[in-house]
Amino acid sequence: MSRIDFDVAHMLAGLLVLISFMQLYQDRLYALLNVYALHALTLAASVAWQAMVQDAPHLYVTAAIALVFKAIIIPVALHRIIVRLGIHREIEKVVGVGSAMLAGMGLVALSMVVMLRVTYAADPLAREDLAFALSVVLLGLLMMVTRRNAVGQVVGFMSLENGLVLAATGARGMPLVVEISVAFSILIAFIVIGIFLFRIRERFDTVDVAALDQFRGERQ
Amino acid sequence: MTFDALAGVLLIPAVAAALLAALPDYRVTARLNVAAAALTFLCALSLFVRRPQSGAYLIVDDLNATFIVLTTFVGLSTSVFSLSYIGHELQIGRLTPPFVRFYHAMYQVLMFAMNLALIANNIGLMWVAIELATLTTVLMVGIYRTHEALEAAWKYFILGSVGIALALFGTILVYMAARPVVGEGLDAMVWTVLVRRAGAFDPALLNLAFVFLLLGYGTKVGLAPLHAWLPDAHAEGPTPISAVLSGLLLNVALYALLRFKMLLAANAGALAPGPLMVTLGLISLVFAAFMLYRRRDIKRLFAYSSIEHMGIITFAFGMGGPLANFAGLLHMTMHSLTKSAIFFAVGHVAQVKGTQRIADMGGLTETHPVLGWGLILGVVAIAGLPPLGIFMSEFLVVSSTFARAPLLAIVLVFGLLVGLAGLFLRLNSIAFGEPRGAVGKAQASYVPMFAHLSLVVAAGVYMPPALVAWFQNVAGLLG
Numbered sequence: 001m002s003r004i005d006f007d008v009a010h011m012l013a014g015l016l017v018l019i020s021f022m023q024l025y026q027d028r029l030y031a032l033l034n035v036y037a038l039h040a041l042t043l044a045a046s047v048a049w050q051a052m053v054q055d056a057p058h059l060y061v062t063a064a065i066a067l068v069f070k071a072i073i074i075p076v077a078l079h080r081i082i083v084r085l086g087i088h089r090e091i092e093k094v095v096g097v098g099s100a101m102l103a104g105m106g107l108v109a110l111s112m113v114v115m116l117r118v119t120y121a122a123d124p125l126a127r128e129d130l131a132f133a134l135s136v137v138l139l140g141l142l143m144m145v146t147r148r149n150a151v152g153q154v155v156g157f158m159s160l161e162n163g164l165v166l167a168a169t170g171a172r173g174m175p176l177v178v179e180i181s182v183a184f185s186i187l188i189a190f191i192v193i194g195i196f197l198f199r200i201r202e203r204f205d206t207v208d209v210a211a212l213d214q215f216r217g218e219r220q
Numbered sequence: 221m222t223f224d225a226l227a228g229v230l231l232i233p234a235v236a237a238a239l240l241a242a243l244p245d246y247r248v249t250a251r252l253n254v255a256a257a258a259l260t261f262l263c264a265l266s267l268f269v270r271r272p273q274s275g276a277y278l279i280v281d282d283l284n285a286t287f288i289v290l291t292t293f294v295g296l297s298t299s300v301f302s303l304s305y306i307g308h309e310l311q312i313g314r315l316t317p318p319f320v321r322f323y324h325a326m327y328q329v330l331m332f333a334m335n336l337a338l339i340a341n342n343i344g345l346m347w348v349a350i351e352l353a354t355l356t357t358v359l360m361v362g363i364y365r366t367h368e369a370l371e372a373a374w375k376y377f378i379l380g381s382v383g384i385a386l387a388l389f390g391t392i393l394v395y396m397a398a399r400p401v402v403g404e405g406l407d408a409m410v411w412t413v414l415v416r417r418a419g420a421f422d423p424a425l426l427n428l429a430f431v432f433l434l435l436g437y438g439t440k441v442g443l444a445p446l447h448a449w450l451p452d453a454h455a456e457g458p459t460p461i462s463a464v465l466s467g468l469l470l471n472v473a474l475y476a477l478l479r480f481k482m483l484l485a486a487n488a489g490a491l492a493p494g495p496l497m498v499t500l501g502l503i504s505l506v507f508a509a510f511m512l513y514r515r516r517d518i519k520r521l522f523a524y525s526s527i528e529h530m531g532i533i534t535f536a537f538g539m540g541g542p543l544a545n546f547a548g549l550l551h552m553t554m555h556s557l558t559k560s561a562i563f564f565a566v567g568h569v570a571q572v573k574g575t576q577r578i579a580d581m582g583g584l585t586e587t588h589p590v591l592g593w594g595l596i597l598g599v600v601a602i603a604g605l606p607p608l609g610i611f612m613s614e615f616l617v618v619s620s621t622f623a624r625a626p627l628l629a630i631v632l633v634f635g636l637l638v639g640l641a642g643l644f645l646r647l648n649s650i651a652f653g654e655p656r657g658a659v660g661k662a663q664a665s666y667v668p669m670f671a672h673l674s675l676v677v678a679a680g681v682y683m684p685p686a687l688v689a690w691f692q693n694v695a696g697l698l699g
Contacts, residue, residue, distance in 0.1 A: 118428050121422050121425075164385060164392070167389060173404025
């Protein structure tokens, strides 16, 4: 593999980690959605680059799914949901920006240490892609625990899935079955969540998950 | 492709799901549901007679044949139970006809997903199937649309998805480990190819993969401390779904773990997965045993009991070796049968009493003797008293552990005793004493409950040599 191929792939994967960090400190839902769209866009670019470098045309399908579905359709749809529910004001976060960023840095360091040490035998592109992918996954998890709002948690989950797609495309020659199914399951997951959001709204007039916590698991 | 039993266990539920979604009348669909489950069970049984060829996508061997037959059998009896259960829910207006239609279609989709997960030879396909099973159960847990049901479904969805995502990462890592050895493409995800050549894989990558898989699928097994979704999902969904969740879906996730455990066992350099599973198993057992004491909700009580038993089973498989594996398999089978029988009883009890609160139900043996004594028999079985089936398997787990790791066995026995006492404490207030709560007549079908319980009793008293030989053979496969 030539030097430039490697560098571009590396840059795109690194960019994805950076955008994950940007998602961590957004405190408005619209801004969060925009950053998520950027996240998905970068993923699409990264996957398309992998398709070219690996000479694997089927990966273009995955890239197209990331571009059309994740970067356009989902953010637009979530945008409309937010408008309809009238919850565009601030996101309530469980922890502050500073501690969330610190925790995020810790997680990225962790994934680098673990991944680079474990995969020394694999080819350099794959191992660094994998290290970045794990960082994105862990940052997605972090985002899910630092958000109280259901929409914020959903976005966290979707950026986590983006990390998985990055990992899957970084693994050379991984069968298409998995990529399509990942995209497909996101679709299903999204529908499920959409239904949930509306039901939650219908019942309690809020999508703040804290409102659900009144029920602590035991009936008195 | 010719039609064989493998295609059968997938196609019948798939076609049935489409039909059930299209037909409006619940009397027809509920019966159709039973018929489809029965056909699937027959198909699964035929695996013992004539075994279809395994391919790159589907596989059938002695290990998963056992799981498939158990799954389809409990699927069948639960569909019979759900016939009367759903009828009652419609009568009291807790569910409306469109929801019942949805429920039946989802039931078959769930059966399809579980069967697919069990016969998948491709680790990616297996992952997809488990994801599908998770999504269908999320929808069914939330079906009552009450405050509690929605919270339970949301919690289950979020925790389940995170678990599933971690499992996918583990699956990708397995592929990465296999690629240099097997080559790129489909073969590097086919389980039979992987296990044959696992010896040459990079052990460090395999280790890391297993950690992710254990956390991911372990969430679905309900191992503590990843169990938080389980009690809510059991308590708030319709009772037939509680029975299927406890009796089957937890097993399916455990089955996925076992497949990967076999992969690691085939690689000399990889870490031994046993101690990890033993630790998680013991934590789940002891934790859940203590949690039994302060339960006020009857379904939640038995959900914690499921965590306890999944802990025992994971512990047994983690110990490994022919005897412990045998005990684990036996315990898994017995637990599936007993726990679903208990949920059948609990479902009717909750319907008669109109509540799930333990404080509002008492003297059940007086007001509803058949239900009450059925429940008692079930709890006696699940608590592991002789001479029932679970006593046998628990005894085997304990004795094989004493021979190899006495210290672990002490913890195990401690957990078992704490759990036993906790269950009986609760059972006492439900079954005996002054009758409390409604005393209306139960419109129950007792057949599924007593069918399961009599199997458990029979297994405790006499195990046919053919069955013992079969389980020994499967235990040998697990290594």
